Amino acid sequence: MPQLLSLSRAARLVGITRSALQKSIQSGQLSTFEGKVTVTDLLRAYPETQMENTTMLERVERIKIEAIYEQRRSDTTTLPHPEILMARLTKLSKELVSTKNELKKYLELIEALWQKITELEQIEDAQLRSHCHALYEWLVSEKQSYSQIINEAVIQLLAKDTVLRIMxxxxxxxxxxxxxxxxxxxxxxxxxxxxxxxxxxxxxxxxxxxxxxxxxxxxxxxxxxxxxxxxxxxxxxxxxxxxxxxxxxxxxxxAEEAHHVTDIPFQQIEAKVKKLEKVTPDSLILSLQTPRTKTLRFFAGQMVTLRLEGGLSGHYFIASCPCDGRNLEFHLDQSADNSLTELAFKQLKLGQSVNIEGPKGDFVLQENSTRPALFMAYSHGFAPIKSLLEHAFALDTIASFHLYWLASHENGFYQNNLCRAWADALDSFQYTPLVATNDELSLKQALSSILLEYSDLSRFEVYIAGPELFITVVKGLLQQHQLPTTQLHSAASA
Incomplete structure (x- = not known):
């Protein structure tokens, strides 16, 4: 039986993302057996694989790491702790000794079988002698084919697998x-x-x-x-x-997992203002940190209610990914008609208490879908889209992503550099900023360029977030281009 590898391990060994490997399977370039791939098939599909071929994988890992705040990153290092390394090496050493002993027994058994067949070839019964000779020839053939399978490339890949098991x-x-x-x-x-x-x-x-x-x-x-x-x-x-x-x-x-928004309980947490970053005159990135003993569980794309002492409150989408429920990011728009946002721009201070209530909303990633995905955001509707994208990068199951970010002026793309960094780092991600005012005619003109590029949307998942007018215009246009309603997901921002 050939050695089988899970898709996650196979992708890691050849230095590509899991979504890229799934593309190869869907195209017929690589076959699977019970959801796994063989070492020989993997090398046949990726003959250029080398020990150091991890460029794409490292890009994705960097994106994942940068989605987590600096303080949390300092808690872990790339290398395991020496005690963990020693434990893994000890375990692998025991497995190696056990495997070598088993191999020795099988080799001895094969040698004994070989000798018995050789002896049987001397008997007088011609028919039995013929069968013994055929069996002998089969053993010789199997030994030669096994030697061909276990070539230098296979040995190199298995050696890399061992190193990865340690790391x-x-x-x-x-x-x-x-x-x-x-x-x-x-x-x-x-x-x-x-x-x-x-x-x-x-x-x-x-x-x-x-x-x-x-x-x-x-x-x-x-x-x-x-x-x-x-x-x-x-x-x-x-x-x-x-x-x-x-x-x-x-x-x-x-283990228990949350599969639906109803699986996550309503939570009330008192957080502190960790950072206030005014990225443009109209945009403020608010970073909150929960206590170490109480983190927020949520799905990417959901929102919460932020409440200050005295009762002032507002509803905001979480802009960070669920990978770090202690450090939460929110994007505030000064033009929004919200008294808490107005206070945040003028008076909110570092260390000030903010009560978080939630999460709520069902604008979440369709995790079971491997369809290519289009993300469209208008202005600060980018907040939930950013959360969805960071979550999608972490899952690594979507074949390709394209983000269209619309805003009324160039300053509206308040995290433009972040999106460009994603596009530079990920081969499967595209980013297109579009300037358009929030009126029906301007939006239709801007969206027409998207529809020229994606005239048939039947095979896509589409996520849109922004003002009500933007949602209405986009829905109307997209559904005219074969987009099933079940594949269209939207969230209206203030």
Whole structure:
């Protein structure tokens, strides 16, 4: 039986994204067996694979990392902690010794079988002698074909796989089948969230126990103490807190995940103003930080209510990705008719308390869809689109992305450099800024260029966010170009 690799591991070995690998499968360039690929088929599809061929993968990883705030990045490093490295090396050494012993036994068995067949070829029964000779010829042929399969390229790929197993552990979740890698000394929970997977959790610091899950296969190691007490019965069943453990070996974990907006509870959290960045005269990026013991769970594209002491409040889309529920980003538009926004531009101070209530809304990524995606935002409607994009980058299942950002003037693209950086770093991502005033005629003129490029939208998922008029105009035009209503997702901003 040839060695099989999961799609996540195969993509990592040849240094491409998982979505790029899925393109090869869909085009027929690469075949799969029970959702996996063989080493030989992988090398046949990507013959240029080298040990150092990780450029595209590194680009995607950089995008994921830059979606997380600096303070959180400092908590983890690229290399695992020495204790974790030692544990992984010890485990692999034991596997190597066991494998070598098994191989020795099989080689001895084959040699004995070979000798028996040679002896049987001397018997008088011509028919039996003929069968023995045929079996001997088959063994010779199999030995030669095996030698051809195990060539230098295969050895190199398997060696790279071993190195990756030391540097990063692979995790598969059941029953969902989601997969991700644990880099550095990150906890299982941190790695899952960074990969865009909505594991169940609460505080992420070992107090609440909501991230408790059962390790079905593999070994883990505790990386931080936790106050939550796991019962002896649960320990015997393999339950661990995902926020307090990392992986020593590849894992299979039985864990709860949120699959729908109704799976995430309503939360009330008191956060602090961490940063106020006025990026243009009309745009303010507000960064809030929750306590270490209480992070916000949400889906990309959702909104919350922000409330100040005294009752002043407003509804805002979260502009950051769910990979870091402690550090939250909001984009405030000074032209919006909102008293909290007006106060934020003039009086809000660092360290000031802001109450968060939510999340709410169903403008979320269609995670089970692998269709190419178009994202369209008008002005500060970019906030939920940014969250969706960062989440999509983390999931790495969408074949291609194209972002159209419309604004009434050049200053309206208040994070233009970020979008251009994404386009430079990701081969599958395109970015087009378009200047258009928020009136029906100007919007239709701007959108006509999009429809010229994508005349048939039947195979796309489309996400649009912006003022009500923008949503209405876009919906009307897109549905005239074969876009099914089930593939059109929208969110109206103030």
């Amino acid at each position: 990063a552990a692979h995790v598969k979740l059941i029953p969902s089948g989601h997969e991700f890698f644990i880099e550095g000394s990150a906890s299982i929970l941190e790695a899952a969230l960074q990969a865009g997977i909505a594991l169940n959790y609460g505080c992420s610091s070992g107090n609440c126990g909501l991230c408790k899950a059962r390790v079905v296969v593999g070994e883990v190691q505790k990386i931080r103490q936790h106050d939550y007490v796991i019962s002896e019965a649960e320990k015997l069943m393999g339950y661990k807190l995902m926020c307090a453990h990392t992986a020593i070996t590849d894992l299979i974990i039985e």
